[in-house]
Structures are given as C-alpha cells and as structure tokens.
Amino acid sequence: MSSSYVIIGDGIAGSSAAETVREADPDASVTVITDEGEALYNRILIKEFAKGKLPAAPVSIHDPDWYAERDINLQLNTHVTTVDADAHEVHTHAGDVYEYDKLLVATGGTPTQLPVENANAEGIHHFWTFEDARAIKENAGRAEKGVVVGAGLLGIDLAAICGAQDVEAHYLMRGECWWRYALSKEGADIIHDALREKGVTPVFDSGVDHFETDDEGHVSAAVDPNGDRYEATFVGAAIGLDFNTEFLQDTDLVIENGIHTDEHMRTNVEDIYAAGDITQFHDVLLGERAQNGAWGSAKEQGSVAGQNMVADWDEPAETFEWVSSYSITHFDFPFLSFGHPTLGDNTVERKYSDTEWRRVAIKDGQVIGGVLIGDLAPQSALKQLARDQVDVRGQEELLLAESIDVDQFEAVEAE
Ligand SMILES: Cc1cc2nc3c(=O)[nH]c(=O)nc-3n(C[C@H](O)[C@H](O)[C@H](O)COP(=O)(O)OP(=O)(O)OC[C@H]3O[C@@H](n4cnc5c(N)ncnc54)[C@H](O)[C@@H]3O)c2cc1C
Structure with missing residues (x-):
C-alpha cells in the first residue's frame, strides 16, 4: 500500500518537503x-514589492498547476484546527479529515501584536x-509621515x-541601537546613518506606549514611553513572532516557543516531523537547541524532513547541519548576518571604515555566527570555520584580519 504524507504549511519549508517527498516516493x-x-x-521579495519597486509576478514561485503536475493535492484557504496523533488524522476548519502515515508541521509564525492601546487601528x-x-504598499504609498517599531531584521525592512x-519616518527603538543583541553601537551607527540618508530618523530609548487615532479609527500618531509624540498615518510594527502551534494542543508534542525536534527534524511524537521557522531544533554545530528564521535554513529543513519522512522513523536518512545566512540589501553597502550572531560567550569586532564593520560570535572557542557590514568577502571562511568547528581560541585576531585564511587556523590547531 502506498504511503500518505500530509504537510501543514506551504511556505518554503513545507513546499520543499513536498517536492522532496514526491521525488523520493512517486506513488505516495x-x-x-x-x-x-x-x-x-518568495517571502524575501515581498518587501521589494511593498517598496513599489517590483511587480507582483516575480514574487510568486509556484502556481497551483505546479502541484497538479506533481500530483500533489494542494488545499488553499484551509486552516488546520487539530491534529489527532493517535488516529494519525489532521482536521480542518471546514470539517475535513486527512489521514497521514507521516505528518510535517511547517506552519512558521505570525507577527506578535503590539500590546498597547489602539494597536488594531487602521x-x-x-x-x-x-x-x-x-496593504503596506498601498498605505505607505499615500502616507507622508510614518513610524516603525521593532529594531530587528523585519523592522528594518x-x-x-x-x-x-x-x-518621512521615525524608527522607535528600545536601547541605544538597532538590533542591539547582534551589533554594538559602533556597528549599528553605520545602519543609523544609512537610515537617516533615506529619510528615516532613528529614535533611541523609545518604543510605543500607545497610538492615537482620528475620527475614522485610522492611526494618527504614536506616543512613546517618554511622552514624545510622532505623527504617523503609516505604522509598521515588527516586534517578534508567535509560533503557529495552537492546533497541536491535543498532542504530546514538546512546544516551547516553537516545536522541539532533533537534528533529523523528528519531533518527540512518532511520525510527526517539523521544519522551518517553527522548529526549536537540535543544532549539531552549536551543541544545543536553536531556532533559525531564515529562508535558506527553512528550505534545507524542509528537504531534510522530506528525506526522513520517506525513510523509516528509526533510521533517518539525512541530518540538518547548516550555517544560515540572512542578508539585507537596502543600503549602498551589503549586510549579512550568519549562524547565531546573538548567542555565544564571547565576541570580537572591528570597524574598518565608515561603512565596514565585522563582529564574530564565539562559543566554547568555536565560531557560531556573526555580522558583516560592507565587506562580505570573509563570509565563506567564517562559515567554514563554523561548519568545521575549528577551535579558534587564542587566534581571535585572525578572525578580524581583512582577509581570512582558514588554513592558518587549522595549522595552529594541529600543532
Ligand atoms: C518581510 C520578510 C522579509 C524576510 N526577509 C528575509 C531575508 O531577506 N532573508 C532570509 O533568509 N529570510 C527572510 N525572511 C524570513 C523567511 O521568509 C522565513 O524564515 C521563511 O519564509 C520561513 O519559512 P517557513 O516555511 O518555515 O514558514 P512560513 O513561510 O511562515 O510558512 C508557514 C505557512 O503555514 C501556514 N499556516 C500556519 N498555521 C497554519 C494552520 N493552522 N493551517 C494551515 N496553514 C497554516 C502559514 O499561513 C504560512 O503560509 C523574511 C520574512 C519576512 C516576513
């Protein structure tokens, strides 16, 4: 009898798993x-669309025909409400039931709502x-004044x-700099200057206390905790993600800010896998549980999950071992964060010019992530050091050299 696979979520993780499963199991x-x-x-490209610079067409990756051609049953506009792990069933809002032999949860997250007065205003x-x-494109297109909240990778979009x-926007941030968990003030100042050049004014030690609205219920201003008022008919908020796991409440899955998986994308419940942003996976390079919020990582997790779904539960075929990357292309200089730039027990950093800066995060003597501004050339060497788990203790200066020679580290390590 052929197998039955159900995948919840058609983001890059779910879609890549579906493609992998179909290739490996043509009859399923x-x-x-x-x-x-x-x-x-392409979720990465929707910001370019919202900027008004990109037509809609290149943002689409698959149309429904893509699924039909591969005999994949795509159910759009269908919300999964419960999973019955004992019966191996998925239930939807429409009352439909899908039986599975193997299930993949690839449901990602939903932006966290600002917990302040009038946060639901138009x-x-x-x-x-x-x-x-x-909606962002349309409103930003007619707004004269704006406010942005959330000093991270989505806020900057x-x-x-x-x-x-x-x-003309004010970017309200907590603390003294943008993405303060990954950048020092010196590094972030490069970003602050670039924002100012675009007509966006960073405001530090700020945030939102509440919003004001006009008579029609449309936002008119943001008031920060210091009592300062910023007029705005456009507000963009990106303060984090709530992971989409409500429909799993009847299962025994371990869920803590995402779904726990091992390095094979297996959850603790047999025949249920998870992939993409939703996972708190065992990171074999880091040696602990981690979460990635990046396109390439989600795609790879989907592929690893797909390969393991067609294998026996107890004999996984693939391991997720990956150094993720996330780049920003809004400015005249490039920006890249890789791995886990906010974790670790040590960092080294240097500024090279007005638009060049580097920070490397280290844990137990190994490179685990970092941020590169201006010059991305060292990224492949730094990622290789992370992948190869090279001990860089006592050699941290080499991580800040203008160009990095991986062999130099390995030579020292071998002595
Ligand atoms: C504006 C923006 C810009 C980004 N820029 C970058 C970038 O430059 N580089 C980078 O690497 N990453 C970027 N990312 C992050 C990247 O897009 C994500 O990491 C990636 O898309 C996660 O894929 P996923 O498949 O895990 O989850 P998602 O893409 O979130 O897909 C999950 C899907 O599951 C669906 N779903 C949830 N619950 C249910 C349910 N109960 N029933 C049915 N369906 C459900 C959701 O609606 C969604 O379609 C960006 C993200 C955004 C939003």
Whole structure:
C-alpha cells in the first residue's frame, strides 16, 4: 500500500518537503494544506514589492498547476484546527479529515501584536504575508509621515519601505541601537546613518506606549514611553513572532516557543516531523537547541524532513547541519548576518571604515555566527570555520584580519 504524507504549511519549508517527498516516493499520496489563499511565493521579495519597486509576478514561485503536475493535492484557504496523533488524522476548519502515515508541521509564525492601546487601528501594519505587503504598499504609498517599531531584521525592512516610498519616518527603538543583541553601537551607527540618508530618523530609548487615532479609527500618531509624540498615518510594527502551534494542543508534542525536534527534524511524537521557522531544533554545530528564521535554513529543513519522512522513523536518512545566512540589501553597502550572531560567550569586532564593520560570535572557542557590514568577502571562511568547528581560541585576531585564511587556523590547531 502506498504511503500518505500530509504537510501543514506551504511556505518554503513545507513546499520543499513536498517536492522532496514526491521525488523520493512517486506513488505516495501527498497533501499540502495552507491557510493562505495563494501557493508558495518568495517571502524575501515581498518587501521589494511593498517598496513599489517590483511587480507582483516575480514574487510568486509556484502556481497551483505546479502541484497538479506533481500530483500533489494542494488545499488553499484551509486552516488546520487539530491534529489527532493517535488516529494519525489532521482536521480542518471546514470539517475535513486527512489521514497521514507521516505528518510535517511547517506552519512558521505570525507577527506578535503590539500590546498597547489602539494597536488594531487602521494604518498599523504587521508584516508576514503577500497580503500584508499589498496593504503596506498601498498605505505607505499615500502616507507622508510614518513610524516603525521593532529594531530587528523585519523592522528594518519596514523602515526601508518608508524610505523607498518617501514616507518621512521615525524608527522607535528600545536601547541605544538597532538590533542591539547582534551589533554594538559602533556597528549599528553605520545602519543609523544609512537610515537617516533615506529619510528615516532613528529614535533611541523609545518604543510605543500607545497610538492615537482620528475620527475614522485610522492611526494618527504614536506616543512613546517618554511622552514624545510622532505623527504617523503609516505604522509598521515588527516586534517578534508567535509560533503557529495552537492546533497541536491535543498532542504530546514538546512546544516551547516553537516545536522541539532533533537534528533529523523528528519531533518527540512518532511520525510527526517539523521544519522551518517553527522548529526549536537540535543544532549539531552549536551543541544545543536553536531556532533559525531564515529562508535558506527553512528550505534545507524542509528537504531534510522530506528525506526522513520517506525513510523509516528509526533510521533517518539525512541530518540538518547548516550555517544560515540572512542578508539585507537596502543600503549602498551589503549586510549579512550568519549562524547565531546573538548567542555565544564571547565576541570580537572591528570597524574598518565608515561603512565596514565585522563582529564574530564565539562559543566554547568555536565560531557560531556573526555580522558583516560592507565587506562580505570573509563570509565563506567564517562559515567554514563554523561548519568545521575549528577551535579558534587564542587566534581571535585572525578572525578580524581583512582577509581570512582558514588554513592558518587549522595549522595552529594541529600543532
Ligand atoms: C518581510 C520578510 C522579509 C524576510 N526577509 C528575509 C531575508 O531577506 N532573508 C532570509 O533568509 N529570510 C527572510 N525572511 C524570513 C523567511 O521568509 C522565513 O524564515 C521563511 O519564509 C520561513 O519559512 P517557513 O516555511 O518555515 O514558514 P512560513 O513561510 O511562515 O510558512 C508557514 C505557512 O503555514 C501556514 N499556516 C500556519 N498555521 C497554519 C494552520 N493552522 N493551517 C494551515 N496553514 C497554516 C502559514 O499561513 C504560512 O503560509 C523574511 C520574512 C519576512 C516576513
């Protein structure tokens, strides 16, 4: 009898798993369920669409025909409400039931709502879907003043959208710099200057206490905890993700800010796998549990999960071993973060010029991540050091050399 695979989520993790499963098991029944109204699109590109610089077409990756041609049953606009792990069943909002032999949960996250007064007002946007991007594009296109909240990788996309759409914006941040967990003030100042050049003013030691609205319920201003008021008819908020796990509450899955998996994307419940942003996976390079929020990582986890779903539960075929990357292309200089730049027990960093800076994060003597601004050339050497788990203790200066020679480290280690 042929196997039956059900995949919840048609983001890059779910879609890549479906493709992998289909290639490995041509006779299997494969179902992909998503609560979005459109098939896989490029989430990385929706910010360029919202800037008004990219037409919609290149953002789409698959149309429904792609699934039909591969005999994959795609269910759009279908929200999974419960999973019955004992019966091996998935239940949807429409009352449909899908039986599975193997199940993949690839449901990612939903932006966390700001817990402040009037946070639901018209004109306040969270950013995750193509639908969100369409609304952001439209509102930013007519707004003159804006506010952005959330000093991380998604917040800066919203700030860049304001810049591209000529919205005069204030970027309200906690603390004294953008992405303070991964950058020092010296590194972040490069970003702050670049934001100012785009007409976005960073405001430090700030945030949002509440929003004001006009008579129609549209946002008109943000007031920060210091009592300062910033007029805005466009607000972009990106303060984090809530992981989409409510439908798993009847299962015994271990869920703590995401679903626990091992390095083979297996959960603690037999025949259930998880992949993508939703996972708190065992990171073999880091030696502990970790979470990635990056496209390439989600794609690879989907592929690893797919390969293991067609194998026996007890004999996984593939291991997830990966140094992820996330780049920002909003400025005249490149920016890349890799691995886990906010973790570790030590960091080394250096500024090389007005637009060049580097920080490397180290844990137990091994490179585990970092941030490169301006010059990305060292990325392959740094990632290789991370992948090869090279002991860099006592050689940290070499990590900051203008060009990095991996062999130099290995030579020292071998002595
Ligand atoms: C604006 C933006 C810019 C980004 N830029 C970059 C970048 O430059 N570089 C980078 O590496 N990464 C970037 N990312 C992050 C990257 O897009 C994600 O890490 C990646 O898309 C995660 O893929 P996923 O498949 O795990 O989850 P998702 O893409 O979130 O897919 C999960 C899917 O599951 C669906 N779902 C959830 N619950 C249910 C349910 N109960 N029933 C049915 N369906 C459900 C969701 O609607 C969604 O379609 C960006 C993200 C955003 C939002």
